[in-house]
Amino acid sequence: DVKVTQSSRYLVKRTGEKVFLECVQDMDHENMFWYRQDPGLGLRLIYFSYDVKMKEKGDIPEGYSVSREKKERFSLILESASTNQTSMYLCASVGPGSYEQYFGPGTRLTVT
Amino acid sequence: GNSVTQMEGPVTLSEEAFLTINCTYTATGYPSLFWYVQYPGEGLQLLLKATKADDKGSNKGFEATYRKETTSFHLEKGSVQVSDSAVYFCALSPPTRANNDMRFGAGTRLTVKP
Numbered sequence: 001d002v003k004v005t006q007s008s009r010y011l012v013k014r015t016g017e018k019v020f021l022e023c024v025q026d027m028d029h030e031n032m033f034w035y036r037q038d039p040g041l042g043l044r045l046i047y048f049s050y051d052v053k054m055k056e057k058g059d060i061p062e063g064y065s066v067s068r069e070k071k072e073r074f075s076l077i078l079e080s081a082s083t084n085q086t087s088m089y090l091c092a093s094v095g096p097g098s099y100e101q102y103f104g105p106g107t108r109l110t111v112t
Numbered sequence: 113g114n115s116v117t118q119m120e121g122p123v124t125l126s127e128e129a130f131l132t133i134n135c136t137y138t139a140t141g142y143p144s145l146f147w148y149v150q151y152p153g154e155g156l157q158l159l160l161k162a163t164k165a166d167d168k169g170s171n172k173g174f175e176a177t178y179r180k181e182t183t184s185f186h187l188e189k190g191s192v193q194v195s196d197s198a199v200y201f202c203a204l205s206p207p208t209r210a211n212n213d214m215r216f217g218a219g220t221r222l223t224v225k226p
Contacts, residue, residue: 004155042116042201043156043216090155099144099163099205101214103155 003027004104006091012110019078021107023091030096032074033058034066037088037106049074081111114139118202118217125192125224133187133220135176135202143204145169145178145185150199150219159187159200192224 007022025032031050035043035058045058047066055066063085067075074093078085088108092101119134137143144163148156160169165180174189185202202217 009153037219040218042218045214092155099146099161100158101156103157105153105155 004091004093004102006089006104006107008107009105010108010110012112013078013081014112015082017078017081017111019081019109019111021076021078021089021091021109023074023076023104024072025074025091025093025102026072027093027095027102028071029093029102030071031094032068033092033094033101034064034074034076035090035092036060037090043090046076081109083111085109086111114143114204114206114213114215116202116204116215116217118200118220120218121199121220121222123220123222125222127194127224127226128191129224131187131189131192131196131222133200133202133222135185135187135217137183137185137202137204137215139183139204139206141207142180143206145176146203146205147174147176147185147187148201148203148216150201152198156201192222194224194226197222197224 004025033048034046049055049068065077088106090106091104094101115138146161147159149159150156160171162169162178168177176187199219199221201219
């Protein structure tokens with residue numbers, strides 16, 4: 001079974017802090033994604049990566065950056081956390097030629 | 113652009129009741145359509161999919177039929193169980209199969225009471 005893990009289930013940070021969210025997948029998938037999930041808005045794509053060191057902006061990249069130094073790991077970085085970044089963050093991966101995105105359990109981030 | 117609209121929740125049903133969660137979409141061409149489920153404390157997992165018009169996706173007693181004429185992909189289950197309590201997301205992938213353009217609905221929370 002594909003496994004996507006995220007470094008933290010719950011995280012509380014202060015405004016202005018730098019925040020790192022880590023995601024690791026064990027199926028050698030090329031494509032990885034970061035979404036945020038907010039009530040009434042569903043999932044919105046922040047960034048995705050289709051290969052090591054390759055990244056593209058999604059629908060809401062402002063305030064975020066990403067890093068993909070190894071194929072299995074995709075990190076989301078909040079350079080200076082703000083309260084409007086309080087949300088559930090979901091990582092996903094998908095294999096070549098497949099539709100199915102495999103999701104991690106999510107990180108619920110609270111910025112105070 | 114591509115988008116998905118699904119019925120707002122929350123939906124509360126008694127065990128063994130019939131479930132329908134409506135989903136309609138807007139897309140150019142023939143997208144692939146999906147239902148994902150998110151159980152409490154977990155990430156999303158694929159429940160079922162349909163890749164062309166008139167296809168019926170089914171899994172765990174859930175069904176959805178890809179209706180091109182009504183641009184719909186409604187989720188149904190004949191008899192829900194308490195264990196079906198979760199948030200359900202309708203989603204589409206464009207005809208180009210660009211994974212980066214997957215569109216999700218807002219989600220519908222289902223609670224099933226014994």
